[in-house]
Amino acid sequence: MHVVILAEFAAASGGAEKVAVESARGLAEAGARVTYIQAVDGPVDPLLDHPRLRRVALALPDVWSLPAWRGAVTGIWNAEAARRLAAALDALPEPVDCLHLHQWSRAFSPAVLPVLLARPAPLVLTLHDYFLACPNGVYYRFDRDEPCTVSPMSMSCLAAPCDPKSRLHKAVRVGRAASLRIARGRESLDVIHVCDGSLARMTGWLGTERLRHHRIDNPVRVVHGAPAEPARGDAVAYIGRLTVEKGADLVAEAARRAGLPALFVGAGPLAEPLRVQGAEVIGWRTPAEVGAILRARARAVCAPSRWYETGPLTIYEALAQGIPAIASTRSGAAEKVRHGETGLVIEPEVEALDQAFRLLRDDAVVERLGRAAHAAYWKAPPTLEAHADALLGLYHRLADEYFMRHCTQSESAERDRTVAALR
Incomplete structure (x- = not known):
């Protein structure tokens, strides 16, 4: 063909x-x-x-x-x-x-x-x-x-x-x-x-x-391997365009309130305002680099879309590595997250994110969510094949x-x- x-x-x-x-x-x-x-x-x-x-x-x-x-x-x-x-x-x-x-x-x-x-x-x-x-x-x-x-x-x-x-x-x-x-x-x-x-x-x-x-x-191009250890991570990670409709600003404010560092991988119009607020913005990275950064730093990956986003792929990639995912109720990726089991599905609002991030301060909760995420994802993974x-x-x-x-x-x-x- x-x-x-x-x-x-x-x-x-x-x-x-x-x-x-x-x-x-x-x-x-x-x-x-x-x-x-x-x-x-x-x-x-x-x-x-x-x-x-x-x-x-x-x-x-x-x-x-x-x-x-x-x-x-x-x-x-x-x-x-x-x-x-x-x-x-x-x-x-x-x-x-x-x-x-x-x-x-x-x-x-x-x-x-x-x-x-x-x-x-x-x-x-x-x-x-x-x-x-x-x-x-x-x-x-x-x-x-x-x-x-x-x-x-x-x-x-x-x-x-x-x-x-x-x-x-x-x-x-x-x-x-x-x-x-x-x-x-x-x-x-x-x-x-x-x-x-x-x-x-x-x-x-x-x-x-x-x-x-x-x-x-x-x-989703993630190699099946041992799950990450997100409880050892120090930050909530956001990967993608830094825009209002994708909710990058929500992550920064909620992380500040919850007392957790926020790590932004990507670029966009909110990059400089986020830096001014004290967030860590490291720009775009290759897929391999992103994977390594997440496994080393991320307690969870957050995609709090304000718009009815059809993805994003970052949520699937997090689950595949055994990292808890926090997805907006308006995101198509939320369909793959089991609320309270493999991650959290929340409204794209600062208050809801603040509460979610406070849960992530508990190592036992992060470890439980991450292991369940990895096990559930690999039962029926959306692989390239x-x-x-x-x-x-x-x-x-x-x-x-x-x-x-x-x-x-x-x-x-x-x-x-x-x-x-x-x-």
Whole structure:
């Protein structure tokens, strides 16, 4: 089977790119022939170096690197992206059995959808966020620091000043969302959800008439080994973008109140304010470095998302190592945490986090949660192999359906031509 994976970057600067890269590697290791098409030039993850994996770079600019007016136009409809993608697909040395799109908001734009839908192969989209329905992609009111409550693209949505930058940016995002709906046309799409919460929300917003919904966990690349010893750790750890919607500020304040150090691995607009408050911010680290830091320092890993986050992977990685996880009730990762057994599921509020962190001062509690987390995770781990097997099962099913549907249509057309000739 030949699969084309499409993403805007070839190295992990976020969860979507990480999953795209790891999926490509897992599929290649499982025996599939993989073409990885990246929109933007930049660093390339070593995982993409495999004999059954070829990489194609379209050398498109990231819209955030362009002048404002050009970035806006390109973000709404990037005709050049469509042209380059079509040429790249035409140049592939073998037919494609399935296309899998992971991102389209930074360079590809909705313009690539007609190109992909016109190919003689099924198309799958993984929904790492809510861009298929929501203009700002995270269903969050940045003007209020709270989740949104209105229907995406309704009149209330269009009027809401919810964008993290400005009303002008919101207008551009609305334009992109509208062009996305036009680009889809009447075609049916197969979409993959990475958590139950996303499945429920997107089904409610978009229905099932022209969408077929599938549920596959993201892969977690952690080697099965002895559990960590979190009771020896000294800090509550946060890994990821340092932003308000992800709740980095909540961790800092709650840790201060509970009398525990807070360790931040990542970068973002809150980095300097967190340092000013006395938090330890060490920037981005490689996955191997993060694993070592967590095993040495973390009493728990906390992801107190204010938005309805579909992940984050950091919670799964903590559980896999036997480190207690503290997840927001709004996070898809909370679905994997057993409250009071392998970690804690709490509201993304300072008071709730303060109480949770105070529990973590007890070594016996931390040790119990960590050991239970490790044991529960490895009973049914979402490994890269399991992820690749689930994807291949879906690809084969969709490819078979696509062949039967189009074969039947071709045979019907041939029969009609024969009947017409006999008349």
